[in-house]
Amino acid sequence: MITLLAKLLKVLNAEADPGQISAALCLAMxxxxxxxxxxxxxxxxxxxxxxxxxxxxxxxxxxxxxxxAFIIDPLLHGVGMAVLSAxxxxxxxxxxxxxxxxxxxxxxxxIVMGGFVTALVLAVPLYFLFNFLIxxxxxxxxxxxxxxRLAQMVKGSRIYAAYQTVSGWxxxx
Amino acid sequence: xSRFIRWPGLAxxxxxxxxxxxxWLVMVDFAVRHMIEKxxxxxxxxxxxxxxxxxxxxxxxLEISGLQVTxxxxxxxxxxxxxxxxxxxxxxxxxxxxxxxxxxSATGVGFDKPRKTSxxxxxxxxxxxxxxxxxxxxxxxxxxxxxxATADSARQIIENEQLETLKQAETLQQEIADARDRFSQRLExxxxxxxxxxxxxxxxxxxxxxxxxxxxLGTLGRAGEAGEIRKDIQADLRALRETRQDLAATREKxxxxxxxxxxxxxxxxxxLTDKYALSPKGIGNMSALIFxxxxxxxxxxxxSWYLRLSPHVSAMMEKSRETEKRQRGVGIDVRFASSxxxxxxxxxTARVSADMGGMDVSGQIRxxxxxxxxxxxxxxxxxxxxxxxxxxxxxxxGRLDRTDPENPAxxxxxxxxxHALSRLQLLDQDSMSxxxxxxxxxxxxxxxxxxxxxxxxxxxxxxxxxxxxxxxxEKEHFLVRALASALGDIRSFDASATLGGTLTQPxxxxxxxxxxxxxxxxARDLEKHRTQMQQKLKQAISEKTGGAIDETExxxxxxxxxxxxxxxxxxxxxxxx
Numbered sequence: 160m161i162t163l164l165a166k167l168l169k170v171l172n173a174e175a176d177p178g179q180i181s182a183a184l185c186l187a188m189x190x191x192x193x194x195x196x197x198x199x200x201x202x203x204x205x206x207x208x209x210x211x212x213x214x215x216x217x218x219x220x221x222x223x224x225x226x227x228a229f230i231i232d233p234l235l236h237g238v239g240m241a242v243l244s245a246x247x248x249x250x251x252x253x254x255x256x257x258x259x260x261x262x263x264x265x266x267x268x269x270i271v272m273g274g275f276v277t278a279l280v281l282a283v284p285l286y287f288l289f290n291f292l293i294x295x296x297x298x299x300x301x302x303x304x305x306x307x308r309l310a311q312m313v314k315g316s317r318i319y320a321a322y323q324t325v326s327g328w329x330x331x332x
Numbered sequence: 333x334s335r336f337i338r339w340p341g342l343a344x345x346x347x348x349x350x351x352x353x354x355x356w357l358v359m360v361d362f363a364v365r366h367m368i369e370k371x372x373x374x375x376x377x378x379x380x381x382x383x384x385x386x387x388x389x390x391x392x393x394l395e396i397s398g399l400q401v402t403x404x405x406x407x408x409x410x411x412x413x414x415x416x417x418x419x420x421x422x423x424x425x426x427x428x429x430x431x432x433x434x435x436x437s438a439t440g441v442g443f444d445k446p447r448k449t450s451x452x453x454x455x456x457x458x459x460x461x462x463x464x465x466x467x468x469x470x471x472x473x474x475x476x477x478x479x480x481a482t483a484d485s486a487r488q489i490i491e492n493e494q495l496e497t498l499k500q501a502e503t504l505q506q507e508i509a510d511a512r513d514r515f516s517q518r519l520e521x522x523x524x525x526x527x528x529x530x531x532x533x534x535x536x537x538x539x540x541x542x543x544x545x546x547x548x549l550g551t552l553g554r555a556g557e558a559g560e561i562r563k564d565i566q567a568d569l570r571a572l573r574e575t576r577q578d579l580a581a582t583r584e585k586x587x588x589x590x591x592x593x594x595x596x597x598x599x600x601x602x603x604l605t606d607k608y609a610l611s612p613k614g615i616g617n618m619s620a621l622i623f624x625x626x627x628x629x630x631x632x633x634x635x636s637w638y639l640r641l642s643p644h645v646s647a648m649m650e651k652s653r654e655t656e657k658r659q660r661g662v663g664i665d666v667r668f669a670s671s672x673x674x675x676x677x678x679x680x681t682a683r684v685s686a687d688m689g690g691m692d693v694s695g696q697i698r699x700x701x702x703x704x705x706x707x708x709x710x711x712x713x714x715x716x717x718x719x720x721x722x723x724x725x726x727x728x729x730g731r732l733d734r735t736d737p738e739n740p741a742x743x744x745x746x747x748x749x750x751h752a753l754s755r756l757q758l759l760d761q762d763s764m765s766x767x768x769x770x771x772x773x774x775x776x777x778x779x780x781x782x783x784x785x786x787x788x789x790x791x792x793x794x795x796x797x798x799x800x801x802x803x804x805x806e807k808e809h810f811l812v813r814a815l816a817s818a819l820g821d822i823r824s825f826d827a828s829a830t831l832g833g834t835l836t837q838p839x840x841x842x843x844x845x846x847x848x849x850x851x852x853x854x855a856r857d858l859e860k861h862r863t864q865m866q867q868k869l870k871q872a873i874s875e876k877t878g879g880a881i882d883e884t885e886x887x888x889x890x891x892x893x894x895x896x897x898x899x900x901x902x903x904x905x906x907x908x909x
Contacts, residue, residue, distance in 0.1 A: 195662070195663070201349075208338065208342070208348075209338055209339075209345060210338065211335070211336055211338045229660070232661055236663055243666045252666075252668050253669055253670070256668040257670055257671055257672065259424045262427055265665075267665055268666075269664050270662065271663065
């Protein structure tokens, strides 16, 4: 059981490049900022599983960004309402509104639209910011954290030993 | 390529999607059933149950089996049951979020069927309120009630009633006492025995002093004084006469009051007879008294369902007007002008087959929509049915027009022909029940219109081959016998009813040839009963009020004493002159 769990962790953490973690976090932001189940969520799950991004990072990011989305809910609603109420786009939205496919995206929901637009605007800057922060973390903080009592306890656990073994298999392959 | 693509992830995606679809397929029927029961129970206010729900994807549809909707006013009966309801959704509109049903068919629909277990739900305790009188009860009150056949005895009646005789006696006693006090006071200020004795003494003094002074001047002086005394005596006698006249007038007035008081028990008896005794006047609208309770019950039942369902239709309309409050994290669905606008909820055609009073009725309802404004068409329904072996027929059609929400206008028309009735309980009072054991409705035509809260309806029926059962209950009464006898001769009659007022305060009126027949038939018996009751009441009232009348009469003795005193004084004064 522990070996199986360790294998899962290994697969999940296989893509540990800063770019892969940052991409996972950005996808998580899209996922969390649109709280209703829409077609986009299915596409995002597809992307997360198929693209080589860090799945642990995605799950962690989803939890964090869900909390953020709850806090900035009025902002997301306001952005969505502003975009959907824009006079210049009215004809465009009306065309989409008549289409069953686009209605599956829930685009006419203020939170879905606001969350999507906000995530779209923040995605590129945050990708580079996360990249920068992960590198800084690995350079300056990782060694220090590994020496902490908590890290020592984790390393002493059976699951970590199994994880190391699995990692060894990977090295031998 | 493999630098960016995680091929096992593709397999994982399909596994996850397949697992999600499998779970959805397993759970969806249960979820739909639960949703129907929960929503229905909340809307009706009593348990709504579904034996099975089956959602199919190709084509997208739902089949509900064994629907039972409890009658909230009678939890051991189902207001509606349906063996099977099948609906096919418009897939494209469902994706767009509009619950559009292309066609719905309901079979095995029945009304007012018994339940095995109670369908009541626990209701929140309301703060103690006055028990509210039901709409039917209010209507029955306005129609009047058939007087109790087990009428109370005369003594019981006067125990519970305020008698005008006693009030009148009390008033008259007070008036007599006031008159006595007033005249006693006047008597004190009038010349009395001493006054006249004084006059007598003065006269004697004049007579005695005639020899002492002598002379012409002395004689003239005494004559002048005697004249003065005479004038005084005459003035006193005038005052006494005026008082006596006033007393006589007052006494006459009071005597008239006493005569009226003596007649008061008769009036009380007549009034109470009108109230308690059965009379042709009291049963003026016999048809309303007999048919009213049943008709009021039907009206109340119909209106309660209309009022119960209307808020939910309105709520759906309100939702479609986007007046809902936004929940955090949910957002608002913005509606855009569509080239093909569709209501959020819309059943295009519902075909219903039902058993109504022994008749197989089938028909269809078109355009059941949450927002008829969008459709621009009202809900219309059209049903027709016939009994077994074509015994009777029924047609019902109408429309619920909410295309202009400010001016809703609903209408239903119905016709029943040659329909056989059996065991229809018309009246159920403690002392008497009337059952229309069998009858044939030759023709019933009705029209019901509801504009906003205003009600307007009329129904006319021709009934033949009728047979009534009158049950006297525990105590048999002459009325029950008379009614049974009168109804026993009636084989056919007509009846008409109107409904007005508002949804919450309906007013009904009923008229029937039956009423005139019954009235004529019962008139002689009722008159005899009324006379007997009036005599008994008069006797009982006289017994109860006799003391008060005697006491009132005795008050006159004080006035008589004053009269006598006035008479004595007048005689005394006159004798001096």
